[in-house]
Amino acid sequence: MSFWIKTNRFIKAIFFNQVWDVPNTKNRIYLTFDDGPTPEITEWVLAVLQEHHIKATFFCIGNNIDKHPDIFRKLIAHGHTIGNHTYNHLKGWQTKQSEYIENTEACRKAILKHSGSKTASCLFRPPYGKIKPLQSRQLRKSGYKIIMWDVISMDFDKTITPEQCLENVVKNTTPGSIVVFHDSVKAFKNLEHTLPKAIQLLKEKGFEFGVLN
Numbered sequence: 701m702s703f704w705i706k707t708n709r710f711i712k713a714i715f716f717n718q719v720w721d722v723p724n725t726k727n728r729i730y731l732t733f734d735d736g737p738t739p740e741i742t743e744w745v746l747a748v749l750q751e752h753h754i755k756a757t758f759f760c761i762g763n764n765i766d767k768h769p770d771i772f773r774k775l776i777a778h779g780h781t782i783g784n785h786t787y788n789h790l791k792g793w794q795t796k797q798s799e800y801i802e803n804t805e806a807c808r809k810a811i812l813k814h815s816g817s818k819t820a821s822c823l824f825r826p827p828y829g830k831i832k833p834l835q836s837r838q839l840r841k842s843g844y845k846i847i848m849w850d851v852i853s854m855d856f857d858k859t860i861t862p863e864q865c866l867e868n869v870v871k872n873t874t875p876g877s878i879v880v881f882h883d884s885v886k887a888f889k890n891l892e893h894t895l896p897k898a899i900q901l902l903k904e905k906g907f908e909f910g911v912l913n
């Protein structure tokens with residue numbers, strides 16, 4: 701696996717056009733959830749966040765928004781922010797420029813259609829973190845911020861234990877961190893263990909929770 705749990709500063713410096721963290725003086729961190737809306741799982745995440753009075757950012761797959769618009773609308777009603785994660789969870793490195801841009805546009809339309817808002821999100825996270833420089837450039841030109849991460853929980857990795865997943869998050873989160881989780885079926889075993897405990901421990905460390913927008 702080629703993932704660093706904590707994104708190293710050289711990667712951040714090379715890909716400086718992409719957002720890796722949000723430096724701030726308020727001890728604020730940013731929880732993000734990719735790949736939903738997913739029945740039951742996204743709703744479970746919403747309940748955990750609500751219990752702790754925390755807002756987060758959800759990078760939704762357009763096709764999942766169209767399949768589960770009621771859950772998508774709940775995200776918005778709860779005050780969370782939304783980001784675009786393409787319509788079909790495309791891997792940028794293996795996708796033609798025009799197809800990648802069209803697929804992102806299809807997700808934008810799904811967000812607009814079901815959010816009831818006149819403006820769609822300007823946040824975009826490339827599935828798998830894999831995006832070609834030209835794809836990134838074209839999306840940024842049309843107004844998107846490309847949101848990467850500072851800490852990846854690895855919740856989707858079935859070879860790690862839930863305890864390891866929790867440690868990944870709690871040990872590596874620092875002020876300004878953007879932290880990635882997944883509200884997906886695949887990640888749920890690790891997420892279910894990690895999310896409530898991580899929130900508790902991060903609160904005890906004095907962190908506040910913000911949304912990206």
Ligand SMILES: [Zn+2]
Nearest residue numbers: 734735827828
């Ligand atoms: Zn994803």
